[in-house]
Amino acid sequence: MGATNCPETPRQKMISMMYLVYTALLALNVSVEILQAFVTVGDSMETTNQLFSTKIENSYYNFERAYVANPEKVGANWEKAKQVRKETKDILNYIDDMKYDLVSEVEGLKGGKEEAKKILKEQGYNGIQSKDNYTKPTQYFIGGTEDGSSAKAMELRKKIEAYQAKMLNLADTRFVDRLKKMQINTKAHYKNQSGQNLNWQMYNFNNTITLADLVLLNKFKSEIQNAEFDMVNSLLSAVSADDYKFDNVRAKVVPKATYVMQGDNYEAEVFVAAYDSKTQLRADVRGANLVSDSGVIKLKFGAGAVGMQKYQGVVYVKGDKGEVPYPFSGEYFVAAPAVTISPTNMNVFYIGVDNPVSISAPGVSADQLNVSITGGGGATISKVSAGKYIVNVKTQQEAQVVVSANIGGKVVKQGDMKFRVKKIPAPKAMVGSSDGGRIAKEILVAQGQLKVVMDGFDFPVRYNVTEFQMTFNTGGDGQAPLVSRGARFTPEMISQIQRLRRGNKVYIEGIRAKGPDGDKSVQNPQMIFTIQ
Template sequence: MAGYKETPRQKMIAMMYLVLTALLALNVSVEIIQAFVSVNNSMENTNENLKLKIDETYARFEQQNLMNEAKVGPFWDRAKEVRTLSNDLISYIEDIKWEVISRSEKISVDEAKTTPLSEIQSRDKYDVSTNYFFGGSQDGSKGKAGELRQRIEKFKADVINQLDEKHRSNVKLGMDTEGPYKDANGKNQNWEQHNFYHVILAANVTFLNKLIADVRNVEIDVVSLLYGSISAEDYKFDMVQPKVIPNSKLVFQGDTYEAEIMVAALDSKQNPEVVIGGRTIPASGGIAKYTVTAGATGLQTYRGTIKVAGPDGELKEYPFESEYFVMTPSLTVAPTKMNVLYANVDNPISIAASGIPESQIQPTISSGTLRRDGKDWIARVPLGQKATISVVHNDGKTQRKMGSAEFRIKRVPDPKAFIANTDGGPVQKNMLLAARAIIPRMPDDFDFDLNFEIVSYTFVGVRGGDTYERPGTGNILTQEMQTFISNCKRGERIWLENIIARGPDGNRRLGTISLIVQ
């Protein structure tokens, strides 16, 4: 086919094919970068969950130490040392991560800490990160990679030393820095080359977060082994003392007194033998519950013994004595959330008269309405000065006044307007665009579940000396407003004024949100 000459149309098709091939290659690259972003996000979530898990283990460990410091103290001291070693290494890895992002992006370390991987422009580059980790050396020994390897190896050695010799083989520390490692051509590499040489920034960040997860896993395994090294048998029964735990030492006439009687260190596999006044109290799950009908008023005392098997298997007997107080019924009327009633909203009210069935309690309110809601009551009152709730006991035969309670009436406080989780001041442009909505929030000390709805607002901005002002309906910024924000420069101001919110008792005018775009 020598001498064959392509037509202009064939040349154009060939050129389009080349462009398409290049675009396909580019798409693969973008997909790989996005995969690293997704994996990194997953690793960050995993690290947060691992942190919560190890914190729970430390809390249980510390509680055991408080119960028996003499026995648990040595193990607790080692656990605290493991926590220090882990936190120090994780802090070092985090510093490396922020530093390499800072250098690659040419931004401050503080900015690097708040910039998601998906927004890092140089995440597909490796020149700056490779130079950072290798420091001009061929094998990475003079850069951060070599330093990181040494820190990991020291961490592993220091952590394993916190365990007894017999437990060290039970821990798989991971974080292998020895290899062997090979490149794509089968050539030998060291740990630094394998993980950081010509590796893009997205992969660097993901790998560093994976190292943090590895450290947390080592910490959890080692601390769990230390916790498991505490023998329950050694300290559960060495300070056995009888304990009587009543539901309440104050009992009303006609009510039932109930108490849990047990040894101080509970063994749920062994039921103690409890005898009070010649009466044997049945036990289940290591606990015996003593119940008796309260008759005469005043202080009531009872005595008994607990028999429980000691560490040697022999029954040991422990005497105990306790008391409770019997009194006549009284009335309690209280709002469950506040010491006042709020106008035009549902106010949960607790009304209790000990010793009287709920069905025989009949409350009334001087202003507004009162209705039952499960075991409690709901009061709804108009705006005014005060409201009084009065209660009578009606057993179907007679009615007896139990008393009354007076409450002040207040107006529901105004909510505060927020956007992008702020009520004013500096705000990131991307966060403002992502939020797009004005959210009304009630004060933190207001416990009612009330919903206010933004009805309208005014969007105001200044650009080039001209004032940009647009009305808004609802709580969502219009597309035109969002476009204005997108074109804002750092330091420009935006105001959300005349914010009207609709609540259960009508409309409220909220404060202005003054924003400085960052």
């Protein structure tokens, strides 16, 4: 039976009422005339189900037309609808087959189900001789078990449950709750007149006569078809459930670029935009919250930084379930009065290192730029990314960067700039964090080496100490300098430092280091440490 809280249609209510009255009358052992009247009702249900099948097919027809018109939008739900049609057809055919099989068993027909089908088609329910037989129908549906778990009623229940589970998976999420209420409730608990608990199969098919069982099977068909009809229409409606309604149409022009240089072409796209002037939109862009005016959000940005500027945001549209976010993005170009060439570090190129340079020209994309360099002892410039370049120079000769652009197939000069070329400054030698002065000999020994730093130089340049000399003033006779061919103190140096006393001096001289521009002396040719 259907769920008791199902919002039944008038058609369903009529069928349910007829079935209840019918079964009640049967229980009272009413006259043949009354039974004959319900034969007429049973035949009418057959006709009604057939007519309703035609109505359902019209829904599928409309669905298919929508799919043909817009397969991309309708395709996913149309595939679900086709699966609903197949699964429903299978369960309805199964129930019809059960009707024919039941009549064949009760009537003892030699022609089996085919003969039963012919009788029902040509004579209707009146062609059934054993209308009030309940022994054979009960054996057919319930079998020899006490709970009807091993015969046709249980088989029918499992078929219905499997079918209804598939329908819930296929249904639009907004229709699931309604569909659950429309489906046949096979899990309900019932009681007979003596108060005994009954399951679904015992309640519906135990000790019921042939005619009652046929009417009940038709009722199941009716409930399944009714749910199928609503489900298919809900799938079709869901296709456009989230569509927006518009009351204004306006032609819009979106230019490819609003900054056009002489010799280039102006390009734009023209299309028709539809919008709802009564809907208030809001948007979050660059940290600002904007609201629409007559359905249109207007953006306004200050033109500060030069070059291509990009932005992104989210516009929120009110829907049936709240606001729906739609991300968007765009870009615009801010032009400066002249070409802009800005070195990343200084307006000087250094020999032996990569000199990063940023180059842009107003109204010209980075891909259109042609950049070259002259001077600098054979200087080179290479592109690393859009607008980013690396310059390498070899000698202290002035270098010049020249910028041109390919505009409409023509090379147009944009500007140039000259740069000075210098050597990398000499590094500074240190022991730990000190370059001389009073120091404990334990700290001097613990440091155990020299290091060089590029004090005040912005480039990531690395130098390594290649050699240095160390001498000591202990107040006695002089001694030959100790020499290290690297940054570390030699064992002889460490041994001598450990013998020093307070006030003795350590001289570190002749310090040389090697970097990207070769071997050179450090800034501080001598460091003097006094033992404390």
